[in-house]
Amino acid sequence: MIRKRIINIGLMLLFFVALFTQMPTKTFAAETVAKHKIFSEKTIQKRIAEIKNYYYNQSKKLTKKNTPFDDMGTKIKFTYYLKGNDLMFAYGKGEYKEEYRLYFYKNQLIKFLVNEKGKKSKTFNQLYKKLNNDPDSAEYDDELNLYMELESFFRIKYASLFTKEDGTKTVKWIYITDVSNTSLTYHTGESYLYETGIVSLDAKAYTAKLSKNVKIKSYWNAPLDYELKTVEWLKENFSSRGNYIPASLKEKNGKIVEVSLMYQD
Incomplete structure (x- = not known):
């Protein structure tokens, strides 16, 4: 009796294994907002770890360039870094000694950090998610505007190299x-x-x-x-x-x- 039950359970397990094996695998496309891919937190962390590794341990493999940013009443002196044709990172200092750190992946600004003396540091991740595919329905704010201006600025700088x-x-x-x-x-x-x-x-x-x-x-x-x-x-x-x-x-x-x-x- 026990043996018969074990055999029946085994047959049921085999049935479910066969069923799920034959089921089509569904592929989920990456979300896109305003022509920007939305990357997972795991992907962002991996990219930032890669950037930090090159910046601190393999800096000789990076090309360094300087550029001023002057727009929207914001003046920043930037240094940006490329590995071959890959735009990786930018560090900037503003006229009031505020610090800006920009992390890029596939020509998108994926992370933006701002440090100002006497203020709590700010971190912005993939802020373009606030933009909607309908150009007239996005919600405006100053941080989003600066974020997108900086991304566009470095896209101009990057494209100028080629x-x-x-x-x-x-x-x-x-x-x-x-x-x-x-x-x-x-x-x-x-x-x-x-x-x-x-x-x-x-x-x-x-x-x-x-x-x-x-x-x-x-x-x-x-x-x-x-x-x-x-x-x-x-x-x-x-x-x-x-x-x-x-x-x-x-x-x-x-x-x-x-x-x-x-x-x-």
Whole structure:
């Protein structure tokens, strides 16, 4: 009797093993918010451990670069580190001796630490999770704005290190990040919250050739009326608008014939 029960239990176990073995395995895609992958805490911890290992133990394998950040009333002197083509970490000091530590993974700012003398340190992880796939439904706050501005800033810096694809005919709505006499550099991106303008630039940069008689239409002073400007004027006034300028382009015969600089309140 006991033996029969044992055999029956064994058969039932075999049945369930066979059943679960044959069931299709469900694959879960990583969550994406505002064109950003949301990484697990385990992945973030592993990445930060990798960065710290290189920073403290293998610093000779890292390329170090310096850059100033001056935007939104925030001035920071940054040093950032790359391992080959991999942007890893940035450390910065502000004008009031506050410290900033930025950790990157796959060109996303995954962790951001702020230390100010006499204040409790702040840590922000994947703050872009506050952005929604609907550009007009995200909730604005200053910390989120700074977080996204710093990520976009380092995406510009990172892209500037590499050869850029010709984007003259690619898109018409862009964010200009650099200007020369004969061409401009731009990123695509998304503006979240129309009234407050939290911007997230895409990581890739493009170049576009300017025609000899390109028209620069500036709507900076009025959204419906433009002023005609020159390329030289745009170069001289570029930094007054931060690290990028929203614009639209018109192309003809492989060159940009018109650049419209969008109104910014």
